[in-house]
Amino acid sequence: MSPLLKSPRRLRLAGTFLQIGAMNELQYRVNFFLSLVQSVVAVSTALAVLALVFSHTDSLGGWSSDELLVVMGVYVLMGGLIRSVIQPNMQQLMTDVEQGTLDYVLTKPEDAQLLVSVRRFQIWQGVDVFVGLALIGVALVRVSEPVDIGSALGFALALVLGALDIYCFWLILTTGAFWVTRVDFIIELFDGMYQAGRWPVTIYPGWLRISFTFLVPLGFAVTVPAQALTGRLSGWLLLGAVAFTALLMAFTRWFWRCGLKNYSGASA
Amino acid sequence: MYAVVMRTAAQTQFQYRTANYAYMLGMIAEPVIYLVVWSVVARSQGGAVEGITAGEFAAYYIVWTLVRNMNIVFTPFGWEERIRTGEMSAMLVRPVHPIHYDLAFFAGWKFVVIVMWLPIAAVLVLIFRPTFDVNALEVGVFLIAIWGAYLIRSLLLWVLGMVTFWTTRVSALYELYFTAELLLSGRLLPLALLPGWAVTVSDVLPFKYTFGYPIEVLAGDLSTAELFIGLGLQAVWIAVGALLVAAVWRIGVRRYSAVGN
Numbered sequence: 433m434s435p436l437l438k439s440p441r442r443l444r445l446a447g448t449f450l451q452i453g454a455m456n457e458l459q460y461r462v463n464f465f466l467s468l469v470q471s472v473v474a475v476s477t478a479l480a481v482l483a484l485v486f487s488h489t490d491s492l493g494g495w496s497s498d499e500l501l502v503v504m505g506v507y508v509l510m511g512g513l514i515r516s517v518i519q520p521n522m523q524q525l526m527t528d529v530e531q532g533t534l535d536y537v538l539t540k541p542e543d544a545q546l547l548v549s550v551r552r553f554q555i556w557q558g559v560d561v562f563v564g565l566a567l568i569g570v571a572l573v574r575v576s577e578p579v580d581i582g583s584a585l586g587f588a589l590a591l592v593l594g595a596l597d598i599y600c601f602w603l604i605l606t607t608g609a610f611w612v613t614r615v616d617f618i619i620e621l622f623d624g625m626y627q628a629g630r631w632p633v634t635i636y637p638g639w640l641r642i643s644f645t646f647l648v649p650l651g652f653a654v655t656v657p658a659q660a661l662t663g664r665l666s667g668w669l670l671l672g673a674v675a676f677t678a679l680l681m682a683f684t685r686w687f688w689r690c691g692l693k694n695y696s697g698a699s700a
Numbered sequence: 701m702y703a704v705v706m707r708t709a710a711q712t713q714f715q716y717r718t719a720n721y722a723y724m725l726g727m728i729a730e731p732v733i734y735l736v737v738w739s740v741v742a743r744s745q746g747g748a749v750e751g752i753t754a755g756e757f758a759a760y761y762i763v764w765t766l767v768r769n770m771n772i773v774f775t776p777f778g779w780e781e782r783i784r785t786g787e788m789s790a791m792l793v794r795p796v797h798p799i800h801y802d803l804a805f806f807a808g809w810k811f812v813v814i815v816m817w818l819p820i821a822a823v824l825v826l827i828f829r830p831t832f833d834v835n836a837l838e839v840g841v842f843l844i845a846i847w848g849a850y851l852i853r854s855l856l857l858w859v860l861g862m863v864t865f866w867t868t869r870v871s872a873l874y875e876l877y878f879t880a881e882l883l884l885s886g887r888l889l890p891l892a893l894l895p896g897w898a899v900t901v902s903d904v905l906p907f908k909y910t911f912g913y914p915i916e917v918l919a920g921d922l923s924t925a926e927l928f929i930g931l932g933l934q935a936v937w938i939a940v941g942a943l944l945v946a947a948v949w950r951i952g953v954r955r956y957s958a959v960g961n
Contacts, residue, residue, distance in 0.1 A: 466871060473875045480883060488749045488893065489741045617722040624726030628733050635740050640732075 445542065446550040453553030460556075467556040471508075471563050478504055478630065493635035495662075500631070501571035503658040507629050509564025510594060510653050512557060514626070518599050519619070520552035522606045526616060529609040534695060545688050549599070572661065579661055586660040586670055593677045594653035600677075600684040601649055607684075610691035629654040652676060705801060706808030713812045721816060727768060728820065731761040734889065735828065750892050755831030759919040760890055762824045767914050768887070769813045770846045773854040774802040776861035776877075780868055788956060799945055803854055810850070830919075838917055841927045845914040848934035853910045855941025862945075865952035880905075886912020890920075906937045 457463070482504065486497040495503070525548045528534040537547050572579060579587075605622070609615045629650035633641050645651035652673050659665040713720060739754040747753060752760075782788045791798040860877055863870050882888050884898065885907035891899055902908045913930045916922055922930070 469872045470875060473872075473879055477879050477882065481888065484889060484893065485737060485741060487895065489744050491744065492737065493740050617719050617726075621722050621726040624729035627729055631733065631737060636736055640736070 442543070442546055445546070449550045450553055453551075454555050457553070457555045463556045464559070467559045471559050475508065475563060475567070478508075493632065495632055495635075496575075498571050498574040499658075499662045501574070502568055502661050503632055503654060504630060505564045505567030505569075505571055506591070506654050506658045507564070508560050508567060510591075510598065510629070511626065512560025512562075512564060513595055514598060514602075515560070516554050516556075516558035518595075518602050520554045521549055522602045523616075523619070524548070524552045525606050526609050526618075529695065538692075538695075544692065545603075545685065549603070568661065575662065577663065583660055583663065583665070586665050587657050590652075590657040590660050590665070590670065590673060593673045594649070594657055596677050597649035597652045597680055600680045603684050604687055607688050607691040610694045626650065632658065646676075649676075649680070701796065701800065702804040702807070705804035706811075709805045709808030710811050713809045717812075717816065720812065724769070724813075724816060724820060728765060728824075731764045731768070732824075735761040738889065738893075752890060752892065753831065755829060756919065757890075758824075758828035759830035759832050760915055762821060762828065762830050763915045763919045764887070764911070765821065765824065766814070766817055767846060767849060767911060769817055770810060770850050770914075771853050771910055772809075772813075773806050773850065773857055774861070776857050776864070776870070776874055779861035779864035780870070783864055783868075783956065792953070792956075797949070799855075799858055799949075802858070803851075806854065807850070832919070833921070834918060837924065837927065838922075841931060842914060842917045844931060845917050845934065848931065848938065849910040849914045852906055852934060852937045852941055855938065855945050856906060859941065859944045859948050862948045862952045865955040881907045881910075884908065885910055886915060890916070906940075909934045909937050 482497060482500060485492060490496070492500060525534070528537065528548075534548075537551075538544055540547060602622070605618045606615065608618075625644075625648050628636070628640075628644055628648075633644045633651040633655045636644060641651070656665065656669065656673055659669070735757055738749065738752075738757045742749050742752065742754045742757060782791070788798075791801070794801070860874065863873065884891075884894075884902040884905055886902075891902055891908060891912045894902065902912070909930070913934070917927060917930065
């Protein structure tokens with residue numbers, strides 16, 4: 433299915449890249465504090481917004497404010513994952529396609545999709561992963577309904593699936609660079625749309641909900657994991673998420689191959 | 701000079717229409733999200749929040765999209781680049797104050813933006829069914845107020861950007877500024893929905909004259925007196941902004957030559 437999971441050797445390779453990335457970033461420790469400040473400001477703003485909305489209502493589309501805090505936690509966590517792992521790799525890929533330097537990746541004796549997906553890590557942006565986890569923790573204490581082991585496992589699985597969905601979505605967009613070259617505006621576009629994940633996709637009107645679930649997989653990336661933790665997730669929905677992710681990964685693989693065929697390199 | 705720079709800006713930006721469009725579409729997500737959230741709240745509260753109905757929220761956030769586009773000005777983040785690459789030196793030897801160039805460039809760009817905005821607005825109107833109740837006076841005041849908003853935000857962000865003359869570690873400061881603006885300007889939500897003390901704070905800050913006021917001229921229900929008082933206060937903030945730009949520039953630019961030597 434996925435080239436990422438095929439063999440331990442490939443996992444080791446990804447691990448090595450992660451290590452190099454971490455060492456690179458450790459040189460710039462001030463960035464850690466910058467990320468932390470940004471994260472704190474962003475989370476405080478989001479909390480203020482939540483408080484404002486709930487000063488006018490008791491529930492939003494059937495979610496209480498503490499349950500929405502879970503959604504927010506997952507949103508922040510996933511955002512950290514995107515900015516530290518997915519986005520840096522995809523930006524590097526865009527640059528490489530534009531400048532023709534992707535040649536260096538293609539000539540290496542390893543699967544090219546794997547290589548372009550694990551080359552860059554901005555570990556300081558990963559601060560949000562921990563901030564998100566903390567938010568989820570606080571929210572769960574406040575909801576005060578114990579999370580059973582089944583829900584916890586469902587949450588973990590949904591989170592992995594969601595991250596894979598976002599990765600596929602990004603790679604499909606970036607692969608577009610093989611045809612149109614300049615796709616850097618995608619970053620703006622994605623950042624704008626990702627904000628919609630702050631709220632459960634169930635509150636959006638029908639056509640938007642469908643777009644935010646299947647077109648931009650925010651529903652699977654943020655809402656479904658949050659549903660797992662708040663007792664809203666059925667086995668069927670989780671199964672659906674597995675099937676969707678499998679299909680999306682197969683499609684991404686196929687689309688990436690099409691894109692590669694279209695790549696002519698720097699000198700050609 | 702303004703006419704030339706504006707024309708050039710309009711022509712240049714028109715060539716980048718795809719990128720401009722993608723940028724605008726990315727920006728549409730923000731008001732649509734707020735609009736959906738507040739519409740859901742309005743429905744759950746029996747149709748209106750603080751007297752604002754779903755249709756009025758729609759009107760508010762659709763006008764928002766135009767006002768937001770008018771409010772795109774030279775970003776304070778651009779200052780670091782200008783100073784680092786030495787672009788600032790070139791600007792210094794020109795015979796006019798560099799702010800005139802920025803004002804003219806972004807003003808010219810606005811004409812492209814407005815033309816491209818019209819179809820987006822049409823689609824949003826069809827989808828979200830806003831309720832508008834506008835008269836000729838409000839339209840007239842709105843057309844002035846959006847340029848007032850443009851000037852206020854340009855000037856204030858220019859002052860903020862000039863902090864770069866003293867230090868380049870400015871991102872935390874900018875974050876704070878933009879967060880205050882987000883919450884207290886009417887960008888995030890109509891100011892009527894803020895708690896009382898926050899409304900008082902927003903009244904004495906310039907932020908609301910760049911978002912909330914121009915939006916409410918068209919989408920809200922302001923009295924004739926309120927319409928004109930708003931314009932008057934915009935004029936006051938433009939004057940304050942201009943004075944600050946002039947003062948900070950005089951001190952800051954000395955710092956710059958010191959760094960350059």
